Amino acid sequence: MTAESVQGRDWVRVHPLVVRVTHWINALAVLTMVLSGWQIYNASPLFAFDFPAGVTLGGWLAGALQWHFAAMWLLVVNGVVYVTYGVASGHFRRKLLPISPRAVLRDIAGALRGKLAHEDLSVYNAAQRAAYLALVIALAVLVLSGLAIWKPVQLYPLASLMGDYEGARLLHFFAMVAVVLIVVVHVFMVAVVPRTLPTMITGRARRATT
Amino acid sequence: MTKKSMGSSFEPHRSGAIANLERRLFLRQGLSLGALALLAGCDVTDGESAQRALQAMSRWNDAAQGWLFNPARLAPEFPENRITTPFPFNAFYSEDEVIDVDGGRYKLELSGMIAERKPWTLPELYALPQVSQVTRHICVEGWSAIGKWSGVRFSEFLKRVGADLSAKFVGFKCSDDYSTSIDMATALHPQTILAFRFADQILPPKYGFPMKLRIPTKLGFKNPKHIAAIFVTNSNPGGYWEDKGYNWFSGS
Numbered sequence: 001m002t003a004e005s006v007q008g009r010d011w012v013r014v015h016p017l018v019v020r021v022t023h024w025i026n027a028l029a030v031l032t033m034v035l036s037g038w039q040i041y042n043a044s045p046l047f048a049f050d051f052p053a054g055v056t057l058g059g060w061l062a063g064a065l066q067w068h069f070a071a072m073w074l075l076v077v078n079g080v081v082y083v084t085y086g087v088a089s090g091h092f093r094r095k096l097l098p099i100s101p102r103a104v105l106r107d108i109a110g111a112l113r114g115k116l117a118h119e120d121l122s123v124y125n126a127a128q129r130a131a132y133l134a135l136v137i138a139l140a141v142l143v144l145s146g147l148a149i150w151k152p153v154q155l156y157p158l159a160s161l162m163g164d165y166e167g168a169r170l171l172h173f174f175a176m177v178a179v180v181l182i183v184v185v186h187v188f189m190v191a192v193v194p195r196t197l198p199t200m201i202t203g204r205a206r207r208a209t210t
Numbered sequence: 211m212t213k214k215s216m217g218s219s220f221e222p223h224r225s226g227a228i229a230n231l232e233r234r235l236f237l238r239q240g241l242s243l244g245a246l247a248l249l250a251g252c253d254v255t256d257g258e259s260a261q262r263a264l265q266a267m268s269r270w271n272d273a274a275q276g277w278l279f280n281p282a283r284l285a286p287e288f289p290e291n292r293i294t295t296p297f298p299f300n301a302f303y304s305e306d307e308v309i310d311v312d313g314g315r316y317k318l319e320l321s322g323m324i325a326e327r328k329p330w331t332l333p334e335l336y337a338l339p340q341v342s343q344v345t346r347h348i349c350v351e352g353w354s355a356i357g358k359w360s361g362v363r364f365s366e367f368l369k370r371v372g373a374d375l376s377a378k379f380v381g382f383k384c385s386d387d388y389s390t391s392i393d394m395a396t397a398l399h400p401q402t403i404l405a406f407r408f409a410d411q412i413l414p415p416k417y418g419f420p421m422k423l424r425i426p427t428k429l430g431f432k433n434p435k436h437i438a439a440i441f442v443t444n445s446n447p448g449g450y451w452e453d454k455g456y457n458w459f460s461g462s
Contacts, residue, residue, distance in 0.1 A: 040352065041352070043350075043351040043352055044349065044351040044352035044353045046352075061350065061351065062451075062454055062455030062456050063264075063455060065350070065455075065456065065457065066264040066265075066267065066268055066455060066457075067264065069267065069268070069271050069457065070263070070264055070267035070268075070271075073267070151275075151278065151461070151462065152346075152348065152462050153283060153284075153285045153286075153426070153427050153461075153462040154278050154279065154280060154283055154427075154461070154462070156283070156286060160286075164286070164346075165346060165348060165354055166354060169352065
């Protein structure tokens with residue numbers, strides 16, 4: 001068996017290696033950051049609820065902070081590699097652009113009716129483009145607000161843009177909510193179209209020949 | 211159609227390279243799956259190797275924060291109407307267990323790399339030049355509160371007692387059995403003060419009578435209360451919370 005053809009079916013290269021590797025490292029880093037972040041939140045909740053201990057990481061505040069401030073390096077270094085690659089290689093321009101609000105609304109409506117086309121996994125529909133771009137932006141806001149909380153004095157100009165320490169803390173929380181919502185929808189869509197999962201590992205997808 | 215037959219005709223020449231490529235891909239996929247299994251498989255709270263790796267990252271973060279620390283960068287100061295009232299009490303014990311230090315018999319002990327180690331009485335300390343600040347206290351738990359503290363610049367005090375300012379650490383032992391330690395750069399920061407007053411009143415017991423080291427460039431637990439002894443050293447003394455796993459530098 002080769003990568004080229006199997007009995008009337010073509011293999012198409014969908015995801016470049018850099019995208020696949022950074023995708024899985026990002027998944028690991030975001031999972032670690034979110035679960036440890038929930039434990040940190042529980043030490044002094046912003047709102048009238050706690051995260052259940054069963055979905056937190058670190059055991060107690062100090063353990064959670066250690067996980068959070070270790071995984072942040074993984075998240076940031078990996079994110080810088082991904083964004084640099086995406087911009088320099090033209091990957092973002094090819095795969096995420098153009099995005100028109102009308103097409104996004106049309107594809108979201110289509111997805112809700114279960115009528116979204118997924119024949120060609122190498123082309124993202126408008127709803128995917130919007131979701132992936134929104135995730136990149138939400139993660140960037142999450143990292144920047146996190147830096148402002150971590151270093152409200154040394155990075156004061158950044159913190160003051162976000163309404164000082166307490167403003168950055170709120171922003172960090174809501175950026176987390178945005179990331180979690182996008183990831184939940186993403187994982188749900190993978191469950192609906194399961195053949196996208198091996199594609200993010202091997203990078204290849206079968207294309208039915210006509 | 212054309213593309214496919216082209217592919218077939220090239221096949222005999224390329225099969226070796228493709229097999230090679232597939233082997234490499236398999237290895238890479240194995241690596242990323244292995245990384246996921248690492249998180250799922252290890253006991254995240256008690257696993258010794260995870261514990262060691264996290265401690266190593268915490269030491270790395272100490273170094274990163276030391277590098278990021280700008281001795282000239284001042285913590286923001288606020289107008290007095292921004293002061294949080296009542297200012298929260300926080301310690302490793304509850305408010306009804308706050309200790310009562312006898313100010314009349316109190317003497318601040320000095321040791322380590324300090325030239326003049328004579329103990330200081332409170333009237334002597336109160337006679338030093340005093341400064342005030344309204345700054346934000348940020349707790350490691352996440353909450354913050356703004357307060358007003360007054361006292362002597364710690365750099366001024368260290369110079370007066372002939373501390374070796376090239377030493378790496380300043381350690382604190384407290385009457386409530388608390389302890390902590392800071393880097394010399396932070397000890398010499400202009401807003402690091404040996405505070406004797408809170409909100410213009412002599413520091414009440416719950417805020418650390420007779421003195422608290424106020425450091426607006428560090429988290430709250432790095433601001434020791436009820437200080438009984440100060441020492442200067444080149445070996446990291448750690449501290450009460452630091453030894454339990456909180457990051458040592460904990461700068462803001």
